[in-house]
Amino acid sequence: METASVVIKERERSVHKNGMGQASAIECDTSSVSGVVSQRACVYCGARVVLNPVTDAAHIVHGPIGCAAYTWDIRGSLSSKEELYRNSFSTDLREEDIVFGGEMKLAAAIDGIVEKHSPKAVFVYSTCVVGVIGDDVEAVCRMAEKKHDIPVLPVNSPGFSGNKKDGYKAACNTMLRLMGETAAPAKAGGGDRPRLNFLGDFNLAAEAWIIKGYLEELGIQVVTCITGDATVQGLRDATRADLNIVQCAGSMTYLAKRMEERYGIPYTGVRFLGLSDTIASLEKIVGLLGDAGMEERLERLVARHKGPVEEALGEYRPRLEGKRAALYVGGGFKATSLIAQFGELGIETVLVGTQTGSREEYEHFKTITGEGTVILDDTNPSELEHFIRETGAEILVGGVKERPLAYKLGLAFVDHNHERKHPLAGFEGALNLAKEIDGTVNSPVWRHVKKEVAR
């Protein structure tokens, strides 16, 4: 199949081949074309993935049942204590509610949750219809807040009101309300360790705990992760940190900027995926917060982990070297790190795409990938299939909808999304990724699959 027939006109500017003479910047951050099979989701989805890991809050989805049903406990973010967030609460709006409004129902639903589950806060997600029938969710929340004396906060996330990124922002705005206009007064007895918030890690497969372990070892207190294993109190305490480190830039840069404006907390980007990025990120943090003692501790920490992991990775390298990988992930930060990690393992990235990457991120991809690497924004299965064949990729890294496509094409697959089962962050994660890739790409099952991928 020719590229021309697989990429429709409206999408031509969202597809780029690195170093092949295309002058213009890649088109991204736009709405999907109607009728196209997009892998993207909606505003509600964005808000839900960001906020859902707050463990001791009740998350009420205000709308018909579907939005609550599809997001029931699929996030994969772990909790050290509370499990309330893993339940699915919905107002289950019915026809009469669409006609007469759902405000009364919502108020009663909040009452019911507070009485039975004593949440530390209630988040109320607005879905598409709520945005159309005009329920005053804000007013219902305010009244409930007074009545129950806990934060009851609306999340402004009707699905149609933008894209997934707008949902991230809606979730961040809700958290900002929880944090308040000004920084909370310092608590006594906090010690004099520097404090930071870890933004943009959702504690999938315990990843945030791994990074937290490193930081604690360095003598840094992690006030809260946002939002992996976060609690309502943790989010409130976040206003008193000395630094915000931001991993998932797509979802959290907005929050970091607002927190800098409001509470004077500076922020910096980090990436704890892969050896070199993990070490560079730790060094960056120590450079900003540390003293001589901390530098020493960092040296010891790196020395303890780096050698053994490098040695173990060395054993995988011959089994992986020369393989070609395609990436289709949610946001840009992950792709950037993965390209580097693949490089360390001798794997070439021949295709990279994201659902919601930014122009800067796409420009950056061009500088870290080789000539001919295909760069895609908001792609679809037909394009993916076409470019996977064209580039001869052997591994696809993606999410739930990409997995069976990869398998049908005879490609190995790594889930770097909600379904990952092993931590892929930090030193341990670098090794786990190699293990996972090896486990899939070198599995004997492929011997039985007829491959049509061009080699």
Added chain:
Amino acid sequence: MLDLTPKKRTERSNLKVNPAKTCQPIGAMYAALGIHKCLPHSHGSQGCCSYHRMHLTRHYRDPIVASTSSFTEGSCVFGGKANLSKGIENVFEIYNPDIIAVNTTCLSETIGDDLTEIIRATKIPEGKKVIYANTPSYVGSHVTGFANMAKAMVTHLSKKTAEGSNGKVNLIPGYVEPSDMMEIKRLAKLLKVPNTMFPDTSNVVSTPNTGKYEMYPEGGTPIADIVDAGNAKATIAMGKFCSEPAAFELEKLCEVQPHVLKTPIGIKATDAFVMQLLELNGGNIPKELEFERGQLVDVMVDVHNHYHGKKVGIFGDPDIILAVTEFVIDLGMVPTIVLTGTPGKQFEAEVSAMFAEAGLTDSVVMADADLMTFHQMIKETPVDMIIGNTYGKFIARAEDVPLVRVGFPILDRMGHSYFPLVGYRGALRLIEKISNALLDKMDMTCADEDFELVM
């Protein structure tokens, strides 16, 4: 432990906790996949389509494609006409299906898009078809959505073109697995009954691995067959909730005689299905089928001591659990609670009648209920086993009882796409699952002195 269910049940009409249903559009999408070369199209926000594809992908472990109108703020203000017209045009141009099956969503229903008018005004390429079903998420459940799309196939496609009948029997299987559809076809073939099954998702969502990705796999009912369904001599609708509307529509539009049966799960329901086919088509029960039935009865007798008197909680979709309930009563088990999330007094009446006939005075049936309620019922009356979809695993773990996975969705096990539950063989499999689950638990948890080699 993931158990936040309060033991005491209280009135809770405004809040669903842990739903036992989801919304209409996903059922419509699944049904639409059962037409050959059909691309389902979701007329609403991007998230709906994305969630439905994700959920179906997880259940079937096969690529599920569908397109979306990608609603924006503008579509909500000005209506979704432009999105749908452009979407249909794009879909035919890019993906070239033979037919597009459009389902609405809560959003497009609430803003009042008139699909008849929009589609009438859209230019549809020669020889191509567009059908649609109204599937507002705030009415019924995914089961209703399936029924509405199955009915839409008749409304928009089926024609009575000849005087007499074409000698065929229409088989509407309902919301069952591709394996079940194949088994129903096999039974009809054994009984030498010429038939048209629709929808038929076998070999659409259960495709073999060929090293190639087929956007339109070989399976699915050909459009011509659905058209010709209007000339059939009779229709067998399996499951009142999923299949009756389509059968009645065939009667109304084409005077095809409807016969509404239970989903053929269990010995009685399969007998009824077989007898109905014989009644319509004449002939005798073939040796092969007699043998299968005989084996089933043999096993029911051989191991009846394994499950006799065991208490079981059943939840899921009405058609499926009606038949499952009937079968477990036939096995001598005691269904103490039978619950569906789908609204329906009819369901409650039918299950109550089964309880009465079996003398089960303490058993309870509930429609339009959620899994928090199901869990509380089990806390009130402990059971030995739960039969239901994957969401039952939270309760099974909390109450330390085995879960036999039946229904939709199954997100954590395989097998449902390949091994049927319908027919005599399906009943055999259900016994295997029930019996082994009870014995496995016994083996893992019993005291040493009770541990036995022969069971």
